[in-house]
Amino acid sequence: MASEKGVMLLDFWVSPFGQRARIALAEKGVQYEYKEENLTEKSELLLKANPVHKKIPVLIHDGKPVCESLIIVEYIDEVWSDKAPLMPSDPYQRAQARFWADFVDKKVYDCGSRLWKLKGEEQQAAKKEMIEILQLLEAQLGDKKYFGGDSFGFVDVAFVPFTSWFYSYETCANFSVEGVAPKVAQWAKRCLERESVAKTLSDPKKVYEFVCFLKKKFGVE
Amino acid sequence: MAETVKLLGTKGSPYSHRAEVALRLKEVNFEFLHEDLAHKSDMLLRYNPIHKKIPVLVHEEKSIVESLIVVEYVHEAFNGYAILPSDPYERAMARFWARYIDEKVIPAFWMSCWTDGEMQKGFIGQAKEALTILESQLKGKKFFGGDSIGFVDLAAGMVAFWFGILQEVAGISLLNEEDYPVLCRWADDYCSVEAVKESLLDRKLLVAHFASKKEKIFATKAPVYD
Numbered sequence: 001m002a003s004e005k006g007v008m009l010l011d012f013w014v015s016p017f018g019q020r021a022r023i024a025l026a027e028k029g030v031q032y033e034y035k036e037e038n039l040t041e042k043s044e045l046l047l048k049a050n051p052v053h054k055k056i057p058v059l060i061h062d063g064k065p066v067c068e069s070l071i072i073v074e075y076i077d078e079v080w081s082d083k084a085p086l087m088p089s090d091p092y093q094r095a096q097a098r099f100w101a102d103f104v105d106k107k108v109y110d111c112g113s114r115l116w117k118l119k120g121e122e123q124q125a126a127k128k129e130m131i132e133i134l135q136l137l138e139a140q141l142g143d144k145k146y147f148g149g150d151s152f153g154f155v156d157v158a159f160v161p162f163t164s165w166f167y168s169y170e171t172c173a174n175f176s177v178e179g180v181a182p183k184v185a186q187w188a189k190r191c192l193e194r195e196s197v198a199k200t201l202s203d204p205k206k207v208y209e210f211v212c213f214l215k216k217k218f219g220v221e
Numbered sequence: 222m223a224e225t226v227k228l229l230g231t232k233g234s235p236y237s238h239r240a241e242v243a244l245r246l247k248e249v250n251f252e253f254l255h256e257d258l259a260h261k262s263d264m265l266l267r268y269n270p271i272h273k274k275i276p277v278l279v280h281e282e283k284s285i286v287e288s289l290i291v292v293e294y295v296h297e298a299f300n301g302y303a304i305l306p307s308d309p310y311e312r313a314m315a316r317f318w319a320r321y322i323d324e325k326v327i328p329a330f331w332m333s334c335w336t337d338g339e340m341q342k343g344f345i346g347q348a349k350e351a352l353t354i355l356e357s358q359l360k361g362k363k364f365f366g367g368d369s370i371g372f373v374d375l376a377a378g379m380v381a382f383w384f385g386i387l388q389e390v391a392g393i394s395l396l397n398e399e400d401y402p403v404l405c406r407w408a409d410d411y412c413s414v415e416a417v418k419e420s421l422l423d424r425k426l427l428v429a430h431f432a433s434k435k436e437k438i439f440a441t442k443a444p445v446y447d
Contacts, residue, residue, distance in 0.1 A: 052321065052354060061310075064310055066310070066313045066317075067317060068316075068317055068320060071313050071316045071317055071320070072313075074312075074313070074316070075309055075310070075312075075313040078309040078312070079309050091294055091297040091298040092280070092283050092285070092294070092298070094293075094294070094297065095285045095290050095291075095293070095294040098287075098290045098293065099285075099286065099287060099290055102287060102290065103271070136271065
């Protein structure tokens, strides 16, 4: 990585973590080079840019790498601060935003993975947990347009990529997001009206194909 | 006058420690409300209904939870000492290493203490690798934060004070001067900082606490409070 000027994103097409970075960059109108990584054969650039975790996404800004999706989003927000602020300015509101983004990080992906990896009682337990998670998020959203209030913010960016996984969660575990968390379902549709989200999120059917591929790979039924 | 800043925590918790040191660095007047984690108070459950954990910072009746989020809040809400760097890239690096400590260093070290046989060997291997990577981040500086302690130093408080205690009780020697001279020197320097000293429990008390709970912790792999 020479200190080349510019922005590059090392990513993987269906990764909700990578999509957070893509949405943030799009909201800010930042021009960048997208590099699709083959996760079974990681590039030298990726291994050099993220030697500790060897994971995507990695944002490389003027030759300097930033890793971990939420850290990348905060970085993007702080560097390109002139447009579309994602974090609130009030310290307490910022703490709340970090809390809920952290909540999404800790809960949604792991629980979601258990929905398609497991069967029987274990899957039922994961389903119950996912419903609780969605209902907590529903309560947090309330009647606001976005988690960020009137403007699309940090928590929205953190959570919205997972909405294209809802179809997979629903199909694998037999429940309806709209049924258990209607406001979250409406919010997801509202977010898709934003160009940054519409152009970034994977088609839910394609995500489901990917989940089926993973199920075969991991030998799940 | 009632304090507008309250910290619900325990002296025995390295997570509570992070919040306490942050408040002391900013010279904030606060009231420390000691939680009995075996019998969580109504106040704790009200202010942190989702995770039900300490530390909880209550500032003018609003609660902030999750130790690193509390530290960032203290950095932003109060004037004075700069806990995080001002440069966005350096801030991103600080957040990265704090997260690394939470996700890699601490879990591997903790499990190294409370497992045995092949499992323990595996965890010890992970812990050694994580500590080596962490140590390399000091890069000739006195602290992770540079000349004075910062976000990563606070995140690594458990490494500086608790790791020595845990390994003593567990009967292993992972973080030692021979293998990690730079990290051990940093640990001494960190524990000598005034704001840190004021936050730490007497070492003997903490050793006694973990020793008395050793069997239970070994069985559950979780911290035991009662």
